[in-house]
Structure formats: C-alpha cells, structure tokens
Amino acid sequence: MLVDLISGLFIGAGGLFVLIGALGIIRLPDVFSRMQSVSLIETVGAGLLCMGFIVKVGFSLVGLKLILLLTIIFFLGPVVTHAVAQAALAAGVKPLLVHDRRSAATKADAQPVSASVDKIKTPNVKASVKKALPKSGSKKADI
Amino acid sequence: MEILVDAVLLTLLVVITLAILFQRNLFAVVLLAGAYSFLMASIMLVLDAVDVAMTEAAVGAGISTALFLATLYLTHGKEYLQPNFKFQSILVVVLAGGMLIWGMWDMPEFGVMQAPLHENTAPGYLDASKNHLMPPNVVTAVLADYRSFDTLGETTVIFTAGIGVLLILRGRKKPKKSKNKAENSHET
Amino acid sequence: MYLFATIAILIAMCCAVARAVVGPNIFDRMLAANTIGSLAVLLLVCFGFLMGRPEWLDIALTYGLLNTAATLTVLKYYRHGDLSVDADHEKGADDAG
Numbered sequence: 001m002l003v004d005l006i007s008g009l010f011i012g013a014g015g016l017f018v019l020i021g022a023l024g025i026i027r028l029p030d031v032f033s034r035m036q037s038v039s040l041i042e043t044v045g046a047g048l049l050c051m052g053f054i055v056k057v058g059f060s061l062v063g064l065k066l067i068l069l070l071t072i073i074f075f076l077g078p079v080v081t082h083a084v085a086q087a088a089l090a091a092g093v094k095p096l097l098v099h100d101r102r103s104a105a106t107k108a109d110a111q112p113v114s115a116s117v118d119k120i121k122t123p124n125v126k127a128s129v130k131k132a133l134p135k136s137g138s139k140k141a142d143i
Numbered sequence: 144m145e146i147l148v149d150a151v152l153l154t155l156l157v158v159i160t161l162a163i164l165f166q167r168n169l170f171a172v173v174l175l176a177g178a179y180s181f182l183m184a185s186i187m188l189v190l191d192a193v194d195v196a197m198t199e200a201a202v203g204a205g206i207s208t209a210l211f212l213a214t215l216y217l218t219h220g221k222e223y224l225q226p227n228f229k230f231q232s233i234l235v236v237v238l239a240g241g242m243l244i245w246g247m248w249d250m251p252e253f254g255v256m257q258a259p260l261h262e263n264t265a266p267g268y269l270d271a272s273k274n275h276l277m278p279p280n281v282v283t284a285v286l287a288d289y290r291s292f293d294t295l296g297e298t299t300v301i302f303t304a305g306i307g308v309l310l311i312l313r314g315r316k317k318p319k320k321s322k323n324k325a326e327n328s329h330e331t
Numbered sequence: 332m333y334l335f336a337t338i339a340i341l342i343a344m345c346c347a348v349a350r351a352v353v354g355p356n357i358f359d360r361m362l363a364a365n366t367i368g369s370l371a372v373l374l375l376v377c378f379g380f381l382m383g384r385p386e387w388l389d390i391a392l393t394y395g396l397l398n399t400a401a402t403l404t405v406l407k408y409y410r411h412g413d414l415s416v417d418a419d420h421e422k423g424a425d426d427a428g
Contacts, residue, residue, distance in 0.1 A: 007332075008332040011332045011333065011335075011336050012332050012335060012336070014336060015332075015335050015336035015338075015339035015340070016339070018336075018339045018340055018343045018370075018373070019339045019342060019343065021343060022339075022342055022343035022345075022346035022347070023346070025343075025346045025347055025350050025363070025366065026346045026349065026350065031356070031358045031359055031362065034350070034359065034362060035362060038362055038365070038366050041343065041366060041369065041370070042366075042369050045373070046369065046372075046373055049336060049373060049376065049377065050376070052332075053376060053380060056380070057385070062385045062388060065388040065389065065392065066376070066388065068392060069372070069376065069388060069391055069392055069395060072392065072395040072396065072399075073369060073372065073373075073395055076395070076396075076399040077365075077369060077399075079399070079403075080365050080399055080402045080403065080406075081362070081365075083402070083403060083406045084358055084361055084362050084365070084402075084406060086410075087358065087361075087406045087409050087410050088358040090410055091358075091409070093356065093358060144334070144337075144381065145382075147338075147341075148337070148341065148374075148378060151341045151344070151345065152341075152344075155344060155345060155348045158348055158349075158352060159348060159351070159352070162351070162352040168357065170357050170405075170409065171357055171360050173405065174351070174357070174360045174361055174364045174405060175351060175352075175360065175364070177364050177368070177401050177402075177405075178348070178351055178363070178364040178367040178368070181367055181368045181371045181394070181398070182344075182348075182367065182371065184371065184394070185371045185374055185375065188375060188378075188387060188390065189378065193387070193390060196390060197390055197393065200390075200393060200394055200397055201393070201397060204368070204397050204398065204401045205397045205400060205401060208401045208404055208405060209404050212404065212405065212408045215408070216408075
C-alpha cells in the first residue's frame with residue numbers, strides 16, 4: 001500500500017514535470033531556452049518516472065533494466081542538448097539576450113567566457129540566422 | 144486506452160508526414176524522418192509487433208539517418224522545386240492507392256476470430272509444433288524450422304552480425320599504438 | 332497514475348511534434364526530434380506498465396541508445412560537414428585557440 005502510494009507520487013510528479021517541459025518547448029522563445037525545458041523532461045521527468053517504477057517493482061530484473069534506462073536517459077540526454085547548443089553556437093545562432101552579460105563578466109569568470117565569445121564569432125555569419133544555416137551546412141558539404 | 148494512444152500517435156504521424164512533404168531543407172527532412180520512425184516504432188509496439196518495432200527503430204532512426212547524411216554529403220542540402228507539375232505521376236499514384244483501398248474491402252475485419260487465417264492455417268501449426276519437437280515458442284518454430292529455407296538468409300545475417308560483434312570486442316586490445324597516438328595528438 | 336503519466340507523455344509528444352514542424356531553424360527541429368525519441372522511450376515504459384508488459388523495457392533501452400546515436404550523428408555531420416572527420420584533431424585545434 002505504502003509502496004503504491006510512494007510510486008504513485010513519484011510517477012505523478014514525473015508526469016507533471018513532463019507536462020511543464022512540454023509547455024516550455026512550445027512557449028519559450030529560442031533554441032537555447034527551449035533546451036532547458038527539454039533537459040527538464042530528460043532529467044527530472046524521466047528520473048521521477050523511472051524512480052516511481054523502480055519503487056513499484058523493487059529489486060528484480062525489471063528494476064535493473066529501469067536503472068540502466070534511467071542512467072542512459074539521465075546522462076546521455078544532457079550530452080545531446082549540450083552538443084546541440086555547441087553546434088548552434090558554431091553555426092552562428094545568437095542567443096536571445098536582453099543584455100549580453102558574457103562580455104561584461106567579472107574577472108573571475110572572464111577567462112572561459114571570452115574564449116566562448118571568440119568561438120561564436122569565428123564563423124562570422126552576418127546574414128539572418130535562418131538564411132545562413134543551410135548555406136553554411138551546404139558549403140561545408142560541397143567541399 | 145490503446146485506442147487513444149494509437150489515435151494520438153497516428154495523428155502525429157500524419158502531421159510529420161505532411162511536414163516532410165512541404166519541407167525544402169533536406170537536413171530538416173532527415174531529422175523529421177528520424178522522428179517519424181520513432182513514432183512508427185511506438186505504434187508497432189502498441190500493436191504488439193515487438194520485432195517490427197525493433198527493426199523500425201534500428202533501421203529507420205539508426206542506419207538510414209547515417210545513410211541519408213552520407214548522401215547529403217554528395218548532394219546539396221536543399222531541395223529544388225519541380226519545374227513543372229507532372230499529371231501522369233499523380234494519376235499513377237492515385238490509381239495505385241485506389242486499387243489498394245479497393246482491395247482492402249475484401250479483407251476480414253481486424254482481429255476477428257472467424258478470419259480464414261485463424262480457422263484453417265493457424266490451428267495446424269499450433270498443434271503440429273508441439274509434436275514435432277520444435278522450439279517451445281510457436282512463432283520461433285514457424286520462422287526457424289518450418290520456414291528454415293526461407294529464413295536461411297536471415298540466419299546467415301545474424302551469424303555474420305555475431306562474428307562482427309566478436310571481432311569488434313576482440314580487436315580492442317591489439318591496436319594500442321594508434322590509440323596512444325590519438326591521445327598524444329589530443330594533448331598537444 | 333500510469334494513465335496520467337501516459338497522457339502527459341502523449342501531450343508532450345504533441346508539443347514536440349509541433350515544434351519539430353514549425354521550428355524556425357534546424358536546431359529546433361534537432362532538439363524536438365531528440366525529445367520525441369526520449370518521450371517515445373518514456374511512453375514505452377509507461378504504456379508497458381499500464382498494459383502489464385514490463386518486458387518492453389528491453390526495447391526502450393535500445394531506443395534510448397539509438398536516439399542518442401542518431402542525434403549525435405546528425406550533429407557531427409552538421410558541425411563538420413562530413414561523417415568521417417577525426418574529431419580529436421579539430422578539438423585540439425579549437426581548444427588551443
């Protein structure tokens with residue numbers, strides 16, 4: 001009974017987080033902010049769901065598989081989002097910022113931040129993002 | 144419940160298919176095709192066709208993405224519009240689709256026990272596979288024993304894949320030199 | 332609760348598909364496609380428990396790995412314009428700068 005209650009709580013919370021993440025995918029304004037809601041689904045949502053099922057089945061082969069699945073989603077999901085962010089920055093997609101705090105960072109954070117800013121600017125895509133994206137890809141592909 | 148999941152997934156499938164049709168950027172088409180095959184695999188699983196679902200996911204999302212990308216390397220990343228509208232091809236497509244729908248009317252209703260398949264063919268196999276000392280699973284018995292010459296190719300493929308996996312697992316120890324080289328170049 | 336989780340995942344899938352269809356640039360689509368894959372995995376798990384068939388977890392595991400592999404393949408191609416590029420070399424050059 002208690003097990004059912006706990007697993008139900010976990011699964012309900014997981015479903016709630018999946019819903020919040022879905023709302024974020026629709027409503028947030030640009031790629032980099034949408035990444036956060038995707039990460040929400042892949043870490044908190046999947047984590048809580050799998051946790052609930054693990055509590056439900058206890059120590060068994062199914063539980064072991066669930067732990068494996070949780071490990072895969074929990075660690076590989078953020079890897080993929082990070083790779084998407086890196087590729088987007090390399091292709092010249094600018095994050096939507098009110099003011100760019102990266103250039104006016106404090107001294108302690110200045111070193112890695114300036115390196116990342118340099119990295120963004122190297123592709124020097126001047127045209128609008130939508131136009132530039134297929135172009136840069138096809139240019140590379142043509143060589 | 145199953146109906147609900149089926150309905151939602153099939154609707155999403157239709158939406159993605161239309162998006163693929165109207166998309167001109169071929170990278171986006173590759174991505175949408177990957178999403179399509181994941182949805183399709185989910186539908187197959189809901190319909191209880193686990194092996195087909197596995198194949199769809201492995202082929203649709205795994206290998207064909209890589210193959211499409213390898214093709215895009217040779218071509219441009221953008222689809223050009225067809226200069227003129229071909230009436231004959233539309234006619235052929237509509238005719239073929241109409242014939243398929245026409246042929247569907249003769250099929251027995253989905254999941255009905257009185258279908259000829261369940262009345263004539265299946266009971267024979269269900270009875271015989273017990274007596275012939277076949278594998279305990281009837282599907283496996285039909286695939287691997289009754290149709291063994293049909294599935295000879297499949298079995299060969301599976302053995303080849305097994306050999307490949309063994310080679311990959313074994314070959315990790317030998318080429319240490321090249322691995323060290325790669326690490327050194329990474330450090331510098 | 333299983334039902335609620337399954338319906339939540341289905342709704343999330345709808346949102347992800349909408350984003351994949353309208354997404355203004357290619358990275359939106361990439362992110363949405365990856366999300367659809369992850370949600371398909373979660374759907375398998377939830378629906379498997381709902382139907383009393385936890386064996387589907389094996390397939391969910393395969394999906395999770397395939398999803399990651401497919402997305403990383405696309406990203407690698409987009410980043411380097413080629414699948415057979417040696418990432419270590421380029422990475423070393425980038426890090427030095």
